[in-house]
Amino acid sequence: MITFMNNSDSEEEPCNERTSLMSAESPPVPSYQDGLQASEAGEAQAHRKRRAGSGRGPNNITGGEMSGSGVAVRESALENEEEELTLKYGAKHVIMLFVPVTLCMIVVVATIKSVRFYTEKNGQLIYTPFSEDTPSVGQRLLNSVLNTIIMISVIIVMTVFLVLLYKYRCYKFIHGWLILSSLMLLFLFTYIYLGEVLKTYNVAMDYPTLFIVIWNFGAVGMICIHWKGPLQLQQAYLIMISALMALVFIKYLPEWSAWVILGAISIYDLMAVLCPKGPLRMLVETAQERNEPIFPALIYSSAMMWTVGMAKPDTAAGGPSQQTWDAGEDGREHLRSPSHAESQMAETRSPVPPRPVTSLEELEEEERGVKLGLGDFIFYSVLVGKAAATASGDWNTTLACFVAILIGLCLTLLLLAVFKKALPALPISITFGLIFYFSTDNLVRPFMDTLASHQLYI
């Protein structure tokens, strides 16, 4: 499945008054994943993404199709073992993605439920200029559709811009942009968030302490995300950043616009990743051609192995990126928020060596993780957060959306295993989530309320 990386557009909010480019988020880039989902698929070989790899059966010839490897027999033998490993670790990778998504959602829901600030309407983003306070339903609908169109076009422009930059090798510019974005995210938004939380719980804190805390948090975050750091810490930072971004979105997007935007984003994601001329697809393909890793701060990866310390002969500089891409996989990256995405653990120096299949390499197979774009995290959390904030059925709706999103993620991972290409992670989950939100809110809630008032059980 493809993980999408969405750089949060949250930058935009503070940029209302300024005209900085920060708001230009990097176009959402669906990230691909090397995920394996072997539980139901019969052939998922996530880690085998070696070109041909599809595990049809343990003894299939897939090995033979390996590009350039003359070791067909060895390949198939290795494939068997790989399949076995895949199977064992396929479900594990799914869980490795479940956990961060769940954590992010929990953080967002907890904040929404407790901190008033994020549910008050204090203005709108510059990207959604039409207000929704209009008297008539038709007008409101029209405004929300217009808002959505503006937002999506901004995202498209950003994505194309990013792809162009990437194509023409303006790496410095991209890196600078990403660094600036993550800086802002780490410092400014954390400051606001912390301020609001402290206000809610009526805890006093003086400015020097605040400064020290935020400075430490931000500095460590920058290092972790853009350079090296313990995997868990990086993951934690990425989750926090996604949660912050999602909170900003929830606050600043008007009601109906938010739902329409969610729907439109998943359609856009689908197209951008699957169409041959889609920007995300081009980004991934270009990165693959050049054997480079996708930008570090845009993807969440569940496992990583630093090849720096590894004495593996074939994990050369080009190796890591090759591995990350898992041969033959198109990584689609969905860069949504330029700044947010940065924190990605995209540096998955996947342990799997790219080409020659040696038995040594298999040992590393299990370390390979699945990558999911940050934008995906953000939009999932936005969906669940909005459900928690606005649904009158409260927790039932939130729970239903949560389960729907997890199931969507599962299915997407399954498809990833079947197709072995980068896939958009948003559409299925968001569709399920939206369906369940609206149906639970309108249909299930009255039913459950009536049941509960009579204390009936089904």
Added chain:
Amino acid sequence: PAFGLFLFTIARDPLRIIILIAGAFFWLVSLLLSSLIWFIAVKASDPRDERLQKGLLIFGVMFSVLLQEAFRFLYYKLLRKAIEGLVALSEDGCSPISIQQMAYVAGVGFGLMSGAFSMINLLADALGPGTVGIHGDSQLYFLTSAFMTMVLIFLHTFWGILFFHGCEHRRWWEIAAVVVMHLTVSGSSFCNPMYVGSLVPSYLLMAAAAAWAYLLSGGSVQNLRRFLLCKC
């Protein structure tokens, strides 16, 4: 207790977690469909007629029970296919998870979801200010709700095991027994707030179902005795 079950038996193995979430999903879909039917029925009928509303509610509950069991069956079919896929994939010809484990996990999934839906709003309200039963309703509302929910979660788990076992061995009477039990339990909740009528039969049924499921899973009285004596 259900959450404890989850922690100790399911959280270790990722495959089980996936099956659990999928089970919860299936229950949710069945709930969705049944509430759709109920909603349509209510909208189409007269909202002022009390007896009719009550009757519709009862109808809704029964229908929902039947739908839940139907979805359990569908889930069983899906899991069968999945097992075949897993067996084909694994190299030594046997799947990493057996159908009984799947039955157990599926039952827990159903149970957790149904329990969550029944309890969670109650819990959220319980955090806030208020007095229980101030309008003449029973004061034991929260307690009985909690017990009822727990018994229902356990029952779902056992029904899962029984149901799958019945499907495996093509014993239709087992499946029918599960359906009848579910209907009985839901029906007994109609006696609320006369709690004697609902809690006691439910617990008795749960004990029966537990014993039955235990026997089906290969346990026996000797095992039980050995387990209890050795461990303590």
